[in-house]
Amino acid sequence: MVKEVQCKDAGFEDCDFIIQDENEDEMVDLVQQHAERTHNKSVSRDDVQGLIHEV
Structure with missing residues (x-):
């Protein structure tokens, strides 16, 4: 199952980082690397x- 994290979900509204x-x-x-x-x-x-979350 493919999972996803979006930086916007962590409160960084101006960041378009998404990883699946x-x-x-x-x-x-x-x-963690991206956040740092x-x-x-x-x-x-x-x-x-x-x-x-799963997509």
């Missing part, structure tokens, strides 16, 4: 998992 992946571990890593590099924010694995 079947591998949740890979998705969490990529979202783009928003200068550290995001926990649990926080990312709370944003994941």
Whole structure:
């Protein structure tokens, strides 16, 4: 099943970052990297998992 995270769901309304992946571990890593590099924010694995929804 494909899962998705949108940066807008985390409150970053001006960010169009969207990731879709079947591998949740890979998705969490990529979202954490994006948050650090783009928003200068550290995001926990649990926080990312709370944003994941199936598409």
